[in-house]
Amino acid sequence: MSLSVNLPSLTIGTDAFDAIEEYCSQFGTTVAILGGEKALAASKEKLSAALEKTSLEVLTVQVYGKEASYTNVERMKAIKEVQDADMIFAVGGGRAIDTIKVVARDLDKPLFTIPTLASVSAPTSAVCVMYHDNHEMAGLAFRKAPADHTFIDTQIIAEAPYEYLWAGIGDCMSKEVETSFSSRGRDLSFENRLGVNVVKGTNDKLMEAGAKALEAVKNKEANAALEEVILEIIGASAYASVLVDNDINSNMAHAYYYGYTVLPQAHEHLHGEVVSYGILLLLTMDEQFEYRDRMKAFMESIKLPTKLADQGVTTQEEIDKLVDKAMTMDDLTFSPYEITREKFEQAIKDVEALA
Template identity: 30%
Template structure:
């Protein structure tokens, strides 16, 4: 008798991806998915795309809806009501990560096709089958896995270039975490797709370390588009291939904890995650004596300073946060359900606090290796 196993569902990629400069206004593919779209975004994101959408959707009956005050349960319920009120047959997300996450969640729950239009390269949210949910005040609560990636992703480089350069820098930080987290949580996996995801994460890291500085110096250039693709698309590929087995670890757990601090809104998602990578590497040094983690951390410190990513709490605008308040963040990051526990060793809040305040600690007995950026150390994790 043949034994039937339960199938595993893998949402790897959007059904269609359109890339190019100035393509949004002439994008006719949207109409193949629906005639009554509801466009979800924040006030700023909607302002960025409204004129282009008026051209692209001129022959469709469409309305706008804001996810404000945040991508929260209350806001998502209102957006589902807006779908019903408009009798929408398509959901379009336009904006940053939270706008796209809100649109994906609403499309999933209302069983409608989804189009994502990122207005910056700050995250890979335009690609993934995942939505992060927050409180109305912006504190991270939990994430939701969705059954599929968006039906259509429109990556308009002209739109991305109009965003502040800081958003691309943050996206580089967020994308870098793919390697430092996936290699720790899934590096020993024998699953073929997870192996592929981890190896792609290594390639992604090398692309970003080698090309980011030049790309940031020449917005709109070919190399700039390559780095945008790496941050938005290639990072999404890794999450799609690896799925739940290719997990976030301490870097995102630190981000989640930081969102519970009073001043967290002064920094972007990818900036907190980039700082979290340094914290994760510092934990590996402190609790496992890892020389590779120490070398990797100093390589990243040089790179962060070169492109403008934060290396300390002060860089995140949290210099005045007391240790008592910071401990609240550490408690959240170390909660039982936290992704931090995908580390191969136990971490308690006091240890996490020690790592958070020593991300720039020097290598004992050595000069800080800021000259390492002349070439990549292939042995670094």
């Protein structure tokens, strides 16, 4: 049986949009631009100026909605100009881009992503995290390959709200921890071994450059540290996601997040913000205490949550609901040992007991 490996392709820099003609013109001449309302506004000036220098014609610009739901996928697919376009540009953060990734897949259109936030690896990954209209996790959708190319304008990301890069660091920290844990003791195929190894060292880089990158966003000025962190979030993390089997791609940290989505306060907290607490749970359960303490110290230094109360979880009833959902997630099934409810609950108690 043949093996196909489709890796992300990207251009990064303050002049990234200058590469649009080079990468897009081979796919046709007409474009449908879909994205989040704020993202479209934030990128409009630079993207419009860049497109004027190309042979591409924009047929329509559409706000995708507010949730990565199949309702919004079907709404976008029904728009004639989207159907007629030679290619689709997806502009925004994770939920906007994941929605549009499914639209492009279903319509069999070339896809180009333009992240305006560095909060998740969605722009360069092939997996799409989908939600119900009530914001509860609905499941994963998959593409055969990531976007045809990703254009990362670092100045646009520098000017985005601080909390998105902050949460992006939290989400990215999980990739090295979860892939290493899920793959432990297994005879890995070529692509799985490559994916697990590509994120080794990611957390050292995030701990080294994370605070400087966040400072760049505070100052709204792109710098080398910001580019390094973006490349870990949208680069290395996505390479791992594309290469490894989905069973290896995530584990307890993401199961915790998906459990959290059943709580009403979930919409008040960002994906990576919540996932970062889940990392502490996994490292505690797995008795990687020295590594956990290093991660916790870094998280505290940039004010990522290290307590349930930081995420608005204050009652045992909320914890029970969260764990109920988390224990149903497939993320937990591919582990070096069984993750029981008792282990999950004990990890929460142990992390909450930390100073």
